[in-house]
Amino acid sequence: MTNPEQTMRPLVDRLNEASQAYYFGEEPIMSDKDWDALYDQLSALELNTGVVLPDSPTHRVGGKPMSAFQEHTHVSRLWSMDKVQSIEALEDWIRRTEKLADGAALTYFVEYKFDGLTLNLTYDNGQLIQAATRGNGVTGEAILPQARTIRTVPLTIPYKGFLEVQGECIMRLSTLEKYNQTAKEPLKNARNAAAGAIRNLDPTVTAERRLDAYFYQVGTIRERSFASQPEMLDFLRENGFPVSEYLGRPQTREELIACIREIETARPTLDYLIDGVLVKVGDFSLREQMGYTDRFPRWAVAYKFEAEETTTTLKDVTWELGRTGKLTPLAHVEPVDFYGVTVRKATLNNYGDILRKRVAIGAEVWIRRSNDVIPEIMGRVGEPSEGEAEIIRPAFCPACGSALVERGAHIFCTNREGCRPQAIARMTHFVSRDAMDVEGLSEKTLTQLYDQMNVRDCADLYGITLEQALSLEGFKQRKAEKLLAALERARTALWTHSCMPSAFRM
Numbered sequence: 262m263t264n265p266e267q268t269m270r271p272l273v274d275r276l277n278e279a280s281q282a283y284y285f286g287e288e289p290i291m292s293d294k295d296w297d298a299l300y301d302q303l304s305a306l307e308l309n310t311g312v313v314l315p316d317s318p319t320h321r322v323g324g325k326p327m328s329a330f331q332e333h334t335h336v337s338r339l340w341s342m343d344k345v346q347s348i349e350a351l352e353d354w355i356r357r358t359e360k361l362a363d364g365a366a367l368t369y370f371v372e373y374k375f376d377g378l379t380l381n382l383t384y385d386n387g388q389l390i391q392a393a394t395r396g397n398g399v400t401g402e403a404i405l406p407q408a409r410t411i412r413t414v415p416l417t418i419p420y421k422g423f424l425e426v427q428g429e430c431i432m433r434l435s436t437l438e439k440y441n442q443t444a445k446e447p448l449k450n451a452r453n454a455a456a457g458a459i460r461n462l463d464p465t466v467t468a469e470r471r472l473d474a475y476f477y478q479v480g481t482i483r484e485r486s487f488a489s490q491p492e493m494l495d496f497l498r499e500n501g502f503p504v505s506e507y508l509g510r511p512q513t514r515e516e517l518i519a520c521i522r523e524i525e526t527a528r529p530t531l532d533y534l535i536d537g538v539l540v541k542v543g544d545f546s547l548r549e550q551m552g553y554t555d556r557f558p559r560w561a562v563a564y565k566f567e568a569e570e571t572t573t574t575l576k577d578v579t580w581e582l583g584r585t586g587k588l589t590p591l592a593h594v595e596p597v598d599f600y601g602v603t604v605r606k607a608t609l610n611n612y613g614d615i616l617r618k619r620v621a622i623g624a625e626v627w628i629r630r631s632n633d634v635i636p637e638i639m640g641r642v643g644e645p646s647e648g649e650a651e652i653i654r655p656a657f658c659p660a661c662g663s664a665l666v667e668r669g670a671h672i673f674c675t676n677r678e679g680c681r682p683q684a685i686a687r688m689t690h691f692v693s694r695d696a697m698d699v700e701g702l703s704e705k706t707l708t709q710l711y712d713q714m715n716v717r718d719c720a721d722l723y724g725i726t727l728e729q730a731l732s733l734e735g736f737k738q739r740k741a742e743k744l745l746a747a748l749e750r751a752r753t754a755l756w757t758h759s760c761m762p763s764a765f766r767m
């Protein structure tokens with residue numbers, strides 16, 4: 262009888278190789294169908310023989326729930342980071358560092374400071390043998406089955422010596438959004454979602470959250486050493502560990518500050534949370550010379566950004582009409598200083614969103630900075646209390662009083678022409694650059710046309726006479742003629758595209 266391990270080994274290797282290529286964005290080496298077939302074959306073998314190789318991809322889906330977390334003592338301590346929150350404080354840190362370097366040339370390295378949960382992974386003989394949370398830096402909790410579900414945590418590595426690697430476990434914002442679309446109770450925050458998933462005793466829950474990880478530090482390595490930060494990062498990359506997508510190497514203080522500004526600007530466009538920038542001295546012999554305080558290394562500092570989330574009180578919800586007649590809730594919140602501006606309004610997507618997030622008037626809520634102009638309400642802080650008022654779903658249009666209809670997740674006013682704000686919004690869109698690009702028709706002018714000349718929809722716009730145009734506020738002969746010419750051009754364009762005005766009647 263053949264040894265089951267001998268049968269499984271090529272299957273496991275082939276599957277891991279294919280996943281690696283997939284998760285690191287390389288050329289796919291196997292179709293999904295082939296992958297599934299091999300995976301099923303491996304699962305069946307494991308079930309029949311009771312043998313599961315330590316790097317089997319079946320670990321990725323999580324195993325049996327655990328009853329409790331075991332304590333794990335890190336071989337090398339995980340240090341905290343010295344923190345600064347202003348450029349002035351950073352400059353003070355640079356001066357101190359220069360003094361400690363005692364005239365030696367300093368090269369700084371800059372990378373993202375991920376906002377997730379710290380992981381410490383242990384490898385021996387090329388196998389992931391343990392994973393732990395940071396804990397107090399000396400001891401953490403053992404979370405090997407949970408860490409194995411993270412696809413960007415390598416289960417095997419080419420390096421065969423003993424190794425401890427530190428990184429940050431995160432949940433991508435796109436993953437969080439996708440998860441929340443079907444989740445019974447939406448997760449408010451990617452950081453808490455990642456931390457909660459890792460610290461869940463049931464690894465299948467961890468697997469469902471589809472976490473990711475980035476690595477930045479070799480804590481312990483026995484059979485080799487590194488001279489510099491780039492050498493260490495190269496080693497991490499060669500062994501399949503993802504590292505920060507941003508790696509700056511500023512030559513001067515000015516360049517260092519420019520790096521920080523650059524990251525701060527890019528921050529809202531990233532698919533994960535970062536809460537700052539890490540600045541590290543690159544030369545490892547200098548690091549040794551500088552040493553540690555009792556809490557943190559003297560050769561690194563975290564430049565912390567302002568929080569991307571804050572809390573405030575929800576004061577009111579109004580319903581705003583769009584050009585399609587869709588009513589969207591707009592949250593009015595207790596003014597709060599956030600990201601350098603005073604926030605008074607926040608987004609809630611629809612009535613279902615309000616129910617799922619369990620928010621109410623008077624409730625304390627989390628708001629999160631989003632790429633839109635106004636932040637989004639993520640959920641409530643704490644449990645409902647007395648004095649809160651339910652947010653009522655409107656039955657009639659706040660603008661025209663028509664009965665509202667429900668379509669999917671949204672509510673609509675179907676009074677297309679008689680509902681002033683939606684008719685004006687529709688015409689404003691129609692003449693905008695994104696659509697017909699008619700110059701000379703501002704929202705203000707369209708409002709005047711609606712109120713005084715009975716212009717109700719886009720087709721009516723074509724009926725405007727020169728006399729009517731001349732009576733519009735701010736319109737003289739030349740401007741009025743230009744407007745009529747622009748409308749005529751738009752009409753011709755419509756016909757050439759054999760596109761009736763009704764095509765715009767959404």
Ligand SMILES: [Zn+2]
Nearest residue numbers: 658661674680
């Ligand atoms: Zn209406």
